[in-house]
Amino acid sequence: MVLRKDNKWDKNNIEELEELAKVLYNPIKSFVQIRKADAKYQIGSGLAEKIKEYVNKNDIDIVIFGNQLSPTQKYNLAKKFGVEVIDKIELVLRIFNKHARTKEAKLQVRLAELQYELPRAKEKVRLAKQGEQPGFMGYGDYEVEKYYQKIKREIATIKKKLEKVKEHRKIARKSREKFDSVGLVGYTNAGKTSLLNILTGDNKEAKNQVFTTLSTTTRRIRGIKRKILITDTVGFMDNLPPFMIEAFLSTIEESSNSDLILIVVDSSEKLEEIERKLKVNHEILEKVNCKAPIITVFNKCDLIDDDKRELILKELNRYIVNPIFVSAKTGEGIERLKDMILDKLNxxxxxxxxxxxxxxxxxxxxxxxxxxxxxxxxxxxxxxxxxxxxxxxxxxxxxxxxx
Missing domain, CATH: 3.30.70 (Alpha-Beta Plaits)
Known part of the structure; x- marks a missing residue:
């Protein structure tokens, strides 16, 4: 894996890339370079040569870049390394593909793939015709303009299908309007699914991996003297391009249209990580014009002490609304959270x-x-x-x- 930073290197970025890579691959080695982007390789030619030697000596199958690559850079790197090269966005799309189960989720993933591909289509076809490289197989069979138009047509078709799904969701939502609704949102891998399980008595699969939930799941909260529905959906992530947020907008909106929002945060992470992810949560909720009241749920509190709790509340006060510490694993704070949900609903x-x-x-x-x-x-x-x-x-x- 390779991460190039234009200025100050952030260790969290490479750790996040490693976590993403682990979903599909076995990361072996990371390289970091602090310098301006190189037009040919993204990284400098010296580091490119060093990576080439490492790839050849260690039988590496794929090289993943933390920074977004242009088709030309990908082509040049694949040619130099002799293996497939992808960037973080393509890695996320592959993870989405792995976890897409429902028809809607599969359509959304395909839409995101096509919207990523469209601005790169013409350049990819031209490069493929120069000679096949890993990751460019098959493109050489297309004519440039025909391939570009093919993608545009498929995008239009998928959008129409998703609109129909959206209409069905509106009907389903209307039938649930007499009930209170709670939306679970949060950075990917914050423990949203585990929290859903303990609140509802469900046993939805909760893996310690990013993006395991792509489609919405709505269940009734148990242990409350009212019928309150809670919805879990795709996890958030920073630095995702607009096209990817757009592709999953309908599932994000399903939670954001709720009467109450629970922002789920992993309290066991470092303070700067918690701050960064809280900012991402609020930014995305703002993008979908969410106006519902918020409870900030600090999950995994069984892994922290009282000093960490006080530090979080003191240092991150400006990002926190109605905080509560819970553990979906041990059950700590769950009954208090249910009381808080009842109290905050209108x-x-x-x-x-x-x-x-x-x-x-x-x-x-x-x-x-x-x-x-x-x-x-x-x-x-x-x-x-x-x-x-x-x-x-x-x-x-x-x-x-x-x-």
Whole structure:
């Protein structure tokens, strides 16, 4: 793996690249160079020669660059090293491909691949016609303009298919509007899926790998006297190009359109890493115009001491909204988090008199019952729910119980 920095080298970048690479490959060696980008190789010719020697001696299959490469740089590097060369964006796309399970996720991954490919298509075909290099196989069979137009047509087709999926999601979301919704967002590998599991009693697979969740998962929170739905979706990551965010916008919006947002953070990481990732979370939520109230959930608190907790709250105060420390592994703080969710949701209170068992059953299943008393042969129930749901219940024909 290679990382070139134009100015101050950030160790976190190479560590992040290593974590990404581990999902698909076995990283052997990292090289870092601090200098301006070289037009031919991205890195200097001296380091390129050094990497070539290392590749040849150690039977390396692929070289991954942390910086984005142009098709010409990729071609020159592949020619020099004799193995395939990719950059961080291509690596992320391959990880997405591995983890795409649903039809929508596969369409989104393909859209991201094509949008990455489009501005590079013509140059890739021209380079491929000069002679095949690792990673350029097959492009030489195309005519430049035909290949470019082929990609544009496929992009248009996929966007139409995703629009239909989006419409179906809107319908599904509408059917859930009477329930409160909570969105789980956070940097990839923060433990969102583990938190989803402990809140819902689910057993969704939670691997210690980045981008294991690409499609949305919506479940009911257990242990709360109300029907509250929580949605987990694709993890965030910094320095992702706009086209990649656009491709997964619909799944990100699914969480951001919730009544309440839980930003999940790995509290066991270094302070500067937590700060960096909190900034990414807020930046992406801003991009999707999220206006919902926020709870900042510091997960994995079983791995830190009280001093670290105090330091996080003191030093990162400007990025933190309604903080709580929890452990999805041990269960610490989970019940308090449930109470906090109830407290932060925009709820209204209603009072209704009824003897209708169907309505009573509905209230107990779908609202939070505050009080239930009998007076003069009638049950007087005080309940809490969304404002529009409270109004709907109060306006219904009690005798027909049209819930």
């Amino acid at each position: 709820l209204s209170i209603g009072v209704i008199e009824t003897n209708n068992p169907k309505l009573v059953s509905f209230l107990y299943q779908n609202t939070e019952i505050i009080e239930d008393i009998e007076e003069d042969g009638k049950r007087i129930i005080t309940f809490r729910a969304k404002e529009r749901e409270v109004n709907r219940i109060l306006k219904i024909n009690v005798e027909k119980c049209e819930i």
